[in-house]
Amino acid sequence: MKDRWDAIILGGGPGGSTLAASLARLGRRALVLERERFPRFHIGESLLPHSREVFARLGLDEKLDARFLRxxxxxxxxxxxxxxxxxxxxxxxxxxxxxAYQVPRDEFDLLLLRHAAELGAEVRESWEAVEVVFDGPRAIGVRARPVARSGDVAAGERTAAGDVVELRAPVIVDATGRDTLLASRMRRKAQVAxxxxxxxxxxxxxxxxxxxxxxxxxxxxxxxxxxxxxxxxxxxxxxxxxxxxxxxxxxxxxxxxxxxxxxxxxxxxxxxxxxxxxxxxxxxxxxxxxxxYRIDQLTGDGWLFVGDAGGFVDPLFSTGAHLAIKGADLAATAIHRALDAGDTSRAAFVGYEADVRYAVDLFLGVVQGFYRGHFRETLFEENQRPTMRKLITTILAGDVFHPERRPQWASFLQQHYPPELPAFA
Ligand SMILES: Cc1cc2nc3c(=O)[nH]c(=O)nc-3n(C[C@H](O)[C@H](O)[C@H](O)COP(=O)(O)OP(=O)(O)OC[C@H]3O[C@@H](n4cnc5c(N)ncnc54)[C@H](O)[C@@H]3O)c2cc1C
CATH class of the missing domain: 3.30.9.100 (D-Amino Acid Oxidase; Chain A, domain 2)
Incomplete structure (x- = not known):
């Protein structure tokens, strides 16, 4: 029997809602389960310019510009x-x-989640994902429950608060943020020294x-x-x-x-x-x-991690929401293609994993360079070369997802500030 959804997304923060909106725009049936009822406070209020590439594709430009400070x-x-x-x-x-924009997250996250629903995604707030369901190595669904009485219920469904139900889809995306629902269960999370x-x-x-x-x-x-x-x-x-x-x-x-x-x-x-x-x-x-923290595997058969659920870099350069938003954009393309090809095994998602890993590790290396002192000096250098200034500005703008630019400035950064990665047990 065909599943009711193409993808179930756990978490409705910027990662989850961007993914849901992107999939809906591509004609895919996405379900978002969000534990909280929005608006709710969240930390992470400074965005990066290159997220706007994704916002433009989703038709969010005017809504954002009307509300938030540039x-x-x-x-x-x-x-x-x-x-x-x-x-x-x-x-x-x-x-x-x-x-970019400076955004109170209660307002911003609500706007993104509502936008995903307007584009056709099904959004259930006050729904908690309890665990991902596997058949062997393949993710096939999620066990979830409405939290208290406020949990959204779909037409024709009878679910009382606290009742755990099983929902199925060929792709399950963990976008639960720092809760890292699946990575924590899989013990794939390592703190960065x-x-x-x-x-x-x-x-x-x-x-x-x-x-x-x-x-x-x-x-x-x-x-x-x-x-x-x-x-x-x-x-x-x-x-x-x-x-x-x-x-x-x-x-x-x-x-x-x-x-x-x-x-x-x-x-x-x-x-x-x-x-x-x-x-x-x-x-x-x-x-x-x-x-x-870093997570040693971001994708598997029928599953992906998006945003903080797949790793977190110190907020020094305001990179978290951008990694979630841009990562979600890339994940949507990968999922769409995988569904078209009828193959949602890990092989379909390795390109996504490589792109996200690359961006996260680039930021991580520079942040580590800052705390050790040498990148901090470069930041304030008296006679800073114009190319160095451009390079730092490019990083600060979040322009780190273009493979074609890797041989140039990005490889320079990786040589000078290679990330020191945590060991996995
Ligand atoms: C101190 C600090 C400062 C920061 N400053 C910045 C900044 O200035 N700029 C920036 O870009 N980033 C910043 N960040 C990072 C930023 O907050 C995150 O990277 C960003 O929110 C990631 O988005 P996300 O969608 O992956 O996760 P989140 O925004 O955390 O969203 C995850 C959602 O999943 C829901 N959820 C969790 N568990 C479940 C479950 N079991 N079932 C259903 N739903 C669930 C949560 O309620 C939440 O709404 C900062 C982080 C910290 C810690």
């Missing part, structure tokens, strides 16, 4: 030396995408931001114990976060609240103090252990 570049500031350097996306090797950071974050009104066309720039403030992000939204709210070392977290005093710890962290940096001098916190401080 981000034309990134400014890096060093608290100990006072150095500052702005990179404008217009200076990249390929300046086609001059800007030295990137054991913790993130503290909040929203502020009235934080200092740049002016004019640079208003939407992300500002990255480096200080002794890590770095801060300042991500301005349209209006008056700015997202502020600190990614800090585990030793700084261990300095937390007994009884010190997260709000107090955050204030003490801000006090360590002259730039951060200055940016927040007239600001008011409008969201309590949250915290997240922010380990980078």
């Amino acid at each position: 981000k034309y570049g990134a400014r890096f500031l060093c608290s100990s030396t006072g150095r500052a350097r702005t990179y404008s996306f217009a200076d990249a090797f390929d300046p086609k995408f001059e800007f 030295e990137l054991d950071k913790t993130a503290l974050f909040a929203h502020y009104e009235g934080a200092a931001r740049e002016e004019g066309v640079h208003e939407g720039n992300i500002q990255v403030v480096i200080f002794e114990h890590g770095w801060f992000w300042f991500i301005p939204f349209r209006g008056v709210v700015t997202s502020v976060g600190a990614v800090v070392s585990s030793s700084w977290i261990r300095s937390r005093g007994k009884g010190e609240t997260l709000d107090e710890l955050f204030d003490r962290t801000v006090a360590q940096s002259s730039w951060a103090r200055e940016f927040l001098a007239n600001a008011r916190r409008v969201r309590p401080v949250g915290a997240l252990a922010d380990f980078s």
Whole structure:
């Protein structure tokens, strides 16, 4: 009997919803199961320009431009030396995408998920995927349940809250983000050494931001114990976060609240103090252990990982949502072709896996280079060569998925900042 869906996607974040929208656009029947009911808060609010290539294909341009602040570049500031350097996306090797967006994720994720539904994907919120069902090595379905009474129910279906049902499709995609549903079960996840950071974050009104066309720039403030992000939204709210070392977290005093710890962290940096001098916190401080991890296999017979479910690189260069969005775009093409050919075995997805792996490892190498110090120096170099500036800008713009450019600038980066990969047990 033919399955009701061509693909079941677990998770409705940017990865899951982009994949669902892309498959629907290709005429495929996609089902998204999302555990939460949107809108919901999520971290990861600064996008990269080259995601817009995917947004344009999905007809999202106008919706995004109407709601979100444009981000034309990134400014890096060093608290100990006072150095500052702005990179404008217009200076990249390929300046086609001059800007990205700064997005409160509750609004952005809701917009993407609704858009996927408008294009024809079936979306069920308040549905939790419990486990992927296998027949030998092949994924054939998922066991899932509606969470509480709010779980969406399809016409003609009788499912009470908590009842586990089995849903089948020839392709199952894990897009559950840092929950890594399937990779955790398969024990395929390894932490990346030295990137054991913790993130503290909040929203502020009235934080200092740049002016004019640079208003939407992300500002990255480096200080002794890590770095801060300042991500301005349209209006008056700015997202502020600190990614800090585990030793700084261990300095937390007994009884010190997260709000107090955050204030003490801000006090360590002259730039951060200055940016927040007239600001008011409008969201309590949250915290997240922010380990980078890598997963040793991203595809199998009838299954794929998309976005954070397939690996996570420290957020220094705001790469996570882009990897999820662009990865989903590539996954949609691979799934569409595999279904056409009637072969959804792993062989059909190895090209997707290679492209995503390449981009993730490129970012990972540069991030490791930053924490070890040498890439940080390159970032602020006094007499930086124009080609180096273009190269860094191209990375910051997320233009890392073009195989034809690998022999040029990308191989240079890989030689200078080769990723140090975790060992798998
Ligand atoms: C501190 C920090 C700062 C960051 N800053 C940035 C940034 O500035 N820019 C950027 O691009 N990225 C940033 N990121 C990364 C970014 O948050 C992620 O890369 C991005 O959200 C990945 O999208 P995704 O769709 O793969 O996963 P997610 O956005 O996490 O979506 C996964 C979805 O799956 C759902 N789900 C989970 N388990 C289940 C289940 N069992 N059943 C059904 N649904 C399930 C979840 O509810 C969630 O909605 C940051 C990350 C961290 C930790």
